[in-house]
Amino acid sequence: MDMANLRVGVIGCSGIGTTHASGIVGLPNVELAAGCDFVQSTLDAFKEKYQDNWDNISLYTNHQEMLAAENLDVVTVATSDHRHADLVVDAANAGVKGIFCEKPMATSVEDADRMMEATERNGTILSIDHTRRWQPLWRHTHDVIVGGGRIGDVQYVIGTLSGGRAMLFRNGTHLVDAICYFADSEPEWVSAELEDGYEDYNEYKGDGGHVPATEPSAHGYIHFANGVRGYYAGGPKTTLSGFRVEIVGTNGYILISDKGATLHQDDAVETIEAPSWDMTGIPAGVRELVGLVAEGGQPVSPGSEGYKVVQIIIGFLTSQQRDNGKVKLPLSGG
Ligand SMILES: NC(=O)c1ccc[n+]([C@@H]2O[C@H](COP(=O)([O-])OP(=O)(O)OC[C@H]3O[C@@H](n4cnc5c(N)ncnc54)[C@H](O)[C@@H]3O)[C@@H](O)[C@H]2O)c1
CATH class of the missing domain: 3.40.50.720 (NAD(P)-binding Rossmann-like Domain)
Incomplete structure (x- = not known):
């Protein structure tokens, strides 16, 4: 360089x-x-x-x-x-x-x-x-395994975030991004349900990401323009800590977490090996x-990818305010 x-x-x-x-x-x-x-x-x-x-x-x-x-x-x-x-x-x-x-x-x-x-x-x-976009296991799985067609066309992506810090903005942003990373498309609409007790949470009221009670966990559905469907399963905060993603395609599926990844096709299970990076x-x-x-x-x-995540998270809050209904994206910021 x-x-x-x-x-x-x-x-x-x-x-x-x-x-x-x-x-x-x-x-x-x-x-x-x-x-x-x-x-x-x-x-x-x-x-x-x-x-x-x-x-x-x-x-x-x-x-x-x-x-x-x-x-x-x-x-x-x-x-x-x-x-x-x-x-x-x-x-x-x-x-x-x-x-x-x-x-x-x-x-x-x-x-x-x-x-x-x-x-x-x-x-x-x-x-x-x-x-995770700079973690070799996630990058390799995205670029080489999914990008190389090993599971065929991606059909849906299920992301799970659990544990005491399953806050929608603080750590949920990583999971929404992971879903977008593998969906590889524009989110068109969402619907969602926030954690019990946060029914009136209509805008960010967090303290910058420190106290978990200042923002909700959530469950949400994301409809992408290319036909991929995203499922955000976040919390409640009383579950055991975890972050994992399942990517389901026409020819198999992948389970990935920070600890490892596997490729599943019929009865065959292959461990996905991450390349080694210096940094x-x-x-x-x-x-x-x-x-x-x-x-x-x-x-x-x-920035355009980070922007999608903000749209989806604010879309989740908006859905909660509309009886958990369908919210079309992009939302305007006015
Ligand atoms: N990528 C990751 O894995 C990861 C992990 C942890 C935290 N984060 C992110 O890193 C960021 C920092 O997190 P944190 O918990 O350390 O935040 P924090 O609230 O503790 O603030 C970090 C520092 O920023 C300073 N600061 C705040 N506003 C400032 C301003 N306008 N000008 C100058 N200094 C200012 C504070 O004095 C503090 O020292 C957050 O956005 C958090 O989500 C990312």
Whole structure:
């Protein structure tokens, strides 16, 4: 990868922001130029962790000041679930070339619309951290096993998210994205039922993704334009923890979780072997984006895919408000 002195800034410098920065360690001519966080002690720890790699990291408590001063090429956003939109819009308007934004992309259609508009108008590459897209087992199963026609035409995708953190926005976004990844089409309509006790939950009322009680789990149905049907089975939060997907095609089915994947055809069961990558997950996503800024190309998890997920999740909330009925997508953010 030939990097021409790319300058990177991280907004939200606690655990996940620190992981973002790890994705560029060792890349020639790529500099961690700045970090921004509300909390000074978080900034100090961030700088200390990376000072052996870069000895001139500037620290900010205001992202606009950082954007104005640092002439950044790449910005990563690792703030709370409901605090991504302004940061992505402002970074795009400041002329940043690539943005790696944590999931969920946004917690309202209006915010997601603003992010799409600003990045498209400015020609900014936007990548959303639905992390399994940079896990070799998930990528290989998608590209080689399903993409290679091993189960024929995909007919439906069943995703299951369980456990105490089966919150629709916080972790459900990963499952909705996994369903979209394998459905490979536009969602046309949804219907859903939210967790008992959340009947009036008509917009995001979470605390940024920390306390599970601030957002519901859900069950939902997704109708895709190409005929694939998606089933989102999320919770209740009292189930044992789990994340798995079943992809059913005309010629077999796949069961995949983070622990492994199997291909089933009649009575035959084949273990799907993941290739080995030097870097996986979140750091690999950041590294992909930096490479795209240097060399061009499309992210594996572009803003347009994150946008579908926001539409589906808000569609689930809307369905709940309409007696669990059919909600046509896309919803407008007005
Ligand atoms: N991809 C994954 O597997 C994965 C795993 C965990 C968390 N996440 C995501 O990472 C993000 C961060 O999660 P978290 O729980 O660490 O969030 P958090 O609420 O703890 O906030 C992270 C940091 O952002 C800072 N911050 C918030 N708003 C800011 C602003 N406007 N400007 C500057 N700093 C700001 C906070 O001070 C804090 O240090 C979330 O979107 C979460 O969903 C992703």
